[in-house]
Each structure stands twice: as structure tokens, then as C-alpha cells.
Amino acid sequence: MSVAYFTYNFLVFIILLLYSPILIYRxxxxxxxxxxxxxxxxxxxxxxxxxxxxxxxxxxxxxxxxxxxxxxxxxxxxxxxxxxxxxxxxxxxxxxxxxxxxxxxxxxxxxxxxxxxxxxxxxxxxxxxxxxxxxxxxxxxxxxxxxxxxxxxxxxxxxxxxxxxxxxxxxxxxxxxxxxxxxxxxxxxxxxxxxxxxxxxxxxxxxxxxxxNTKFDQEYGRVDSETKKAIYREFKLDPKQAIIVAGSTHDNEEEQLISLYKELKIKFDDLVLLLVPRYIDRVEEIESLYNQAGINTIRRSRVKDRDSAKQSVILVDTIGELAKLYGIADLVFVGGSLIERGGHNILEPASLGKLVFFGPHMFNFKDSTKLLLENKVGIQVTNVSELIEQMEYYLSNSNILEEQSRQAIEMIKDNQxxxxxxxxxxxxxxxxxxxxxx
Known part of the structure; x- marks a missing residue:
């Protein structure tokens, strides 16, 4: 064993001696x-x-x-x-x-x-x-x-x-x-x-x-026009209305998004928010939170009974549907980022041609964050107030949104x-x- 490897192994051994009690304690x-x-x-x-x-x-x-x-x-x-x-x-x-x-x-x-x-x-x-x-x-x-x-x-x-x-x-x-x-x-x-x-x-x-970068070859799936039509029918949505999908949200993020929904709803009265929590066992908790704030909600599992005039927040209590729901969104917010969770996959909605919004805490996805920001297909905000401001801008400028949708798809294709x-x-x-x- 060379001097370099001997020194390296000696240091690793010392670290293991010091770190092992911590691991065992855990x-x-x-x-x-x-x-x-x-x-x-x-x-x-x-x-x-x-x-x-x-x-x-x-x-x-x-x-x-x-x-x-x-x-x-x-x-x-x-x-x-x-x-x-x-x-x-x-x-x-x-x-x-x-x-x-x-x-x-x-x-x-x-x-x-x-x-x-x-x-x-x-x-x-x-x-x-x-x-x-x-x-x-x-x-x-x-x-x-x-x-x-x-x-x-x-x-x-x-x-x-x-x-x-x-x-x-x-x-x-x-x-x-x-x-x-x-x-x-x-x-x-x-x-x-x-x-x-x-x-x-x-x-x-x-x-x-x-x-x-092999990340661009991940199978994110595609949402074709027939799938979109089926979702619109089942969820009782109009393709012309403003739809925001908030995916993989966590505790304290859904609460912050209440102000987002309320403020944007004033300016866009046909707005619909689809909330997809990271853990669906939290749906009852989120439902109570929104009802206390005076917001009528309906669960995705009961969406066929939705009153589209009264229930504009849909809580997704099913697994495996996030990608196709991203496909019908005008704007996407990816959770785990307004809190110190480290974010979630932002390439998935980008691959579907979506402008992606996320908070300041994206430390688990630094490379993806940098890429989306450099290609101008991602918007990083510091807090929910800034998120409201940015989303209002893009909902009011559909032509700019369409251009960035094309850029997102091109970014993925160029890197595959x-x-x-x-x-x-x-x-x-x-x-x-x-x-x-x-």
C-alpha cells in the first residue's frame, strides 16, 4: 500500500472510530x-x-x-x-x-x-x-x-x-x-x-x-391531447380557465399557498388550484386548513361530484397522477422548496413544457435548478409574496408563457x-x- 493510500485509510479509520458511536446511537x-x-x-x-x-x-x-x-x-x-x-x-x-x-x-x-x-x-x-x-x-x-x-x-x-x-x-x-x-x-x-x-x-x-447529462433521459412520460381531454372532463375543468398545479407540497407550504389562491382568485375568477401533497395521508389536515380559511375544497377521489362554481381547490388524494396533472397546468409550483426540505423534481414539469416555480430551498436539486434558471424556464422565489407576484405576471401574459413553454421542451430535447x-x-x-x- 502506497503512502498516499496508507494515509487515506488511516484518516478514514480515525473518522470511523469517532463517527461509529453516533451511527449506533441513531x-x-x-x-x-x-x-x-x-x-x-x-x-x-x-x-x-x-x-x-x-x-x-x-x-x-x-x-x-x-x-x-x-x-x-x-x-x-x-x-x-x-x-x-x-x-x-x-x-x-x-x-x-x-x-x-x-x-x-x-x-x-x-x-x-x-x-x-x-x-x-x-x-x-x-x-x-x-x-x-x-x-x-x-x-x-x-x-x-x-x-x-x-x-x-x-x-x-x-x-x-x-x-x-x-x-x-x-x-x-x-x-x-x-x-x-x-x-x-x-x-x-x-x-x-x-x-x-x-x-x-x-x-x-x-x-x-x-x-x-443523463438526467435528461429520465422517463417523465407524455400527456397527449386525449389524456388532457379526459382529465378536463373528469375534473370538470375548462381548458380556457387558469389552472395551477402545486406538486409534492409539504406541511406549512399548503398553508402559505392559501394566500396565493385567495389573491390570484380575485384577479382570475376562474382560477383552479390542484394541490398534490407529497404524502396523501395529510389530505384531511389540508382540507381542514383550507375550510377554516373559508375555501371550499374537494378531494380528487370525489371529483365527479365537484361543483365547479363553488369548489376551485382540488386536493389530490391519489398516487401516481402528478405527471399527467402537470400536463394540464398553466403554471406549476414544485413543493419542498418554500420550506427547508430541499425541493423535488423540477425537470418533470419542464419536460412537459411548463414554466416551473419553486422556492429558495432547492439544495437537493442544485444542478436542475441552475439549468432551468439559465434557460429561463424556471422561476425561483424567496417567499410566497414573490410567488404571487410572479404567477400573476405570467397568467396575465399568455404569449410570454407560451414562448417559455417551447423553450422548456427545447431545453430537454437539446440535452437528451x-x-x-x-x-x-x-x-x-x-x-x-x-x-x-x-
Whole structure:
């Protein structure tokens, strides 16, 4: 073991000693999932070990929610192109794992990424024995990369990116960073900027390429004209009236949106608000909140009985309909952003040609936020007062709204295709393994 790796493992060991009591406390006191703790220390369940033993395996790692979204189209195409391989998907955070389990149906098993200590990593690699390790975006773990390569796996960075902060921090890794880059077979980056940065950090230029961002290849679905007509009929809506869809809202956000509804209703008397809470078991609570504010509501499950003259707020108490409801919206607000939750998926409504509004707290979706703002198809507000002001402007200027709708669709189209480009590179790596095994 080189001095750089010895120093790195020593530091990781010290961190583990200091951090382990906190993890154990969380499990014992806060009743957090013990599976998370065990997997992080390399103790995989018997089911996971049995599922992958003796199989051809591809290991895909994506840290959190955003990376899971970026990985989903890649995993789908991997399974399509290489059905003979089993796919294990690892995450770092609980939210990332939950998201991955929801949207990545093609994976054959999910685990938490083990701590990057050489003994722990070695134990997990021995159990899974992947032929290929795919790392999403910025998850460069020295031991994971080194020991995967040592065990004979191909290693590829997919949709790689180097943020401003990462660019500064990576410089301090010195020879360890260069060694990592040398062991990665392909570094497929999101943009020319990311490509230039990773080369400046020491990556071999011949291994680096720019293939775009795989997030744009996510299956967001399409809402055709017939589907829209059916929704209008069922919900007793007129396509000409102003419709706002507030998706994935949380506690305290629905309360803030009361003033939005009341003020805009004065100026647009045909306005309808569709509220889609993140957790539908909160519908009764929201219903009571709005009724106390003098607002008549109706639940989506009872929408056929809706009195369109009296009930202009529809509370969606069903699952799996948000995308198609975005499709009929004039304006979309994405929740989890007026409170410190970190936001939710804003590319989904943008892919349907919607101008997307969101609050200041989008820390789980920084890249998507930056992209929508740069392309002028997203409006970020600091509070509900600003949200009212901005929504009033766009409802009053339908021609500008239509133009931004076209821009949103173009933005998505212009950025699609990265997943297939990466699959072609993956094919080259796996074919290379086959040649070596002959």
C-alpha cells in the first residue's frame, strides 16, 4: 500500500472510530434502519449475497436523489442491452435509496455504499464480485475504485461533473487523485467545462470524453391531447380557465399557498388550484386548513361530484397522477422548496413544457435548478409574496408563457441522448473483458 493510500485509510479509520458511536446511537435511540448501519460496515444480508453469488454483476453507485435520477435511464438501458447481467445499485443517503427503489425497477438489489475503508470495501467486493463498476457524477472513492480494479472489474465514471467546490477540494488529494484517475477506464463527463476541469486535475486526456447529462433521459412520460381531454372532463375543468398545479407540497407550504389562491382568485375568477401533497395521508389536515380559511375544497377521489362554481381547490388524494396533472397546468409550483426540505423534481414539469416555480430551498436539486434558471424556464422565489407576484405576471401574459413553454421542451430535447452514448462506451468495456477472458 502506497503512502498516499496508507494515509487515506488511516484518516478514514480515525473518522470511523469517532463517527461509529453516533451511527449506533441513531439506530438505538432514533430507531433508524439497522440495515443501513450493517451495510455501511460491509455486512450484506444473506438475501443480497445469495442473489448475486455466481452471477455476472454490474455495480452502479449513485450517492443521493439527484444522482439516482441521473442513473435511472442508464440502468434501464443497461438491462435492455445486457439482460444477462445482474445489477446492484448502491446509495449513500436514505433519500437516495428511497428514490432509487421507486424509479429504478431494473435493479436486482439495493445496498448502502460501504464506508471507503479498505477492509470493508474488500469484504463487499468479494461478496458481489462485479465485472463493471459505474460511478455516477462525482462519487470518487479511492478504495472502492482501487480494489474494484484490483479484483478485475472495469471502472467508469458516468455523467461526471466537477463543481466549483469539488475542483478546489480535489487538488488537496495530490497523488491519490492521480492514482484514482489512472485506474478509471473511462471518464464520461456532463459538459466541456467538466471535461476540461478533470483533465486539469490530472486525468489522462485519452480517457476523458463529453457525453452530456443523463438526467435528461429520465422517463417523465407524455400527456397527449386525449389524456388532457379526459382529465378536463373528469375534473370538470375548462381548458380556457387558469389552472395551477402545486406538486409534492409539504406541511406549512399548503398553508402559505392559501394566500396565493385567495389573491390570484380575485384577479382570475376562474382560477383552479390542484394541490398534490407529497404524502396523501395529510389530505384531511389540508382540507381542514383550507375550510377554516373559508375555501371550499374537494378531494380528487370525489371529483365527479365537484361543483365547479363553488369548489376551485382540488386536493389530490391519489398516487401516481402528478405527471399527467402537470400536463394540464398553466403554471406549476414544485413543493419542498418554500420550506427547508430541499425541493423535488423540477425537470418533470419542464419536460412537459411548463414554466416551473419553486422556492429558495432547492439544495437537493442544485444542478436542475441552475439549468432551468439559465434557460429561463424556471422561476425561483424567496417567499410566497414573490410567488404571487410572479404567477400573476405570467397568467396575465399568455404569449410570454407560451414562448417559455417551447423553450422548456427545447431545453430537454437539446440535452437528451447521453444515456445511449454512455451505453456504447460501456459495451466497449464489457466486450474488452470478454476478449481478455478468452
Amino acid at each position: 439506530v438505538l435511540i432514533n430507531k433508524e434502519d439497522i440495515t443501513s448501519l450493517l451495510e455501511r460496515f460491509g455486512f450484506l444480508s444473506k438475501d443480497i449475497i445469495r442473489r448475486f453469488k455466481g452471477e455476472k454483476v454490474i455495480w452502479v453507485h449513485a450517492a443521493s436523489v439527484g444522482e439516482a435520477g441521473a442513473a435511472s435511464p442508464v440502468v434501464a438501458k443497461l438491462k435492455q442491452r445486457f439482460p444477462e447481467y445482474k445489477i446492484v445499485f448502491s446509495s449513500m443517503t436514505n433519500t437516495g435509496r428511497n428514490m432509487a427503489q421507486k424509479i429504478i425497477k431494473e435493479a436486482d438489489g439495493f445496498i448502502y455504499i460501504p464506508f471507503d475503508f479498505f477492509l470493508i470495501i474488500g469484504k463487499v467486493l468479494k461478496a458481489i464480485n462485479p465485472e463493471l463498476l459505474l460511478i455516477m457524477e462525482t462519487e470518487l472513492w479511492p478504495n472502492l475504485i482501487k480494489y474494484s480494479k484490483k479484483q478485475g472489474a472495469k471502472v467508469m465514471l458516468v455523467s461526471g461533473r466537477i463543481s466549483d467546490s469539488s475542483f478546489k477540494q480535489y487538488k488537496y488529494l495530490g497523488p491519490l487523485l492521480k492514482n484514482m484517475f489512472d485506474q478509471i477506464d473511462i471518464l464520461s463527463m456532463q459538459s466541456q467545462k467538466d471535461m476540461d476541469r478533470i483533465i486539469k486535475l490530472g486525468a489522462d486526456e485519452d480517457k476523458v470524453c463529453n457525453n452530456g 441522448g447521453a444515456s445511449w452514448r454512455n451505453i456504447k462506451l460501456i459495451s466497449r468495456l464489457l466486450e474488452g473483458r470478454k476478449e481478455l477472458s478468452k
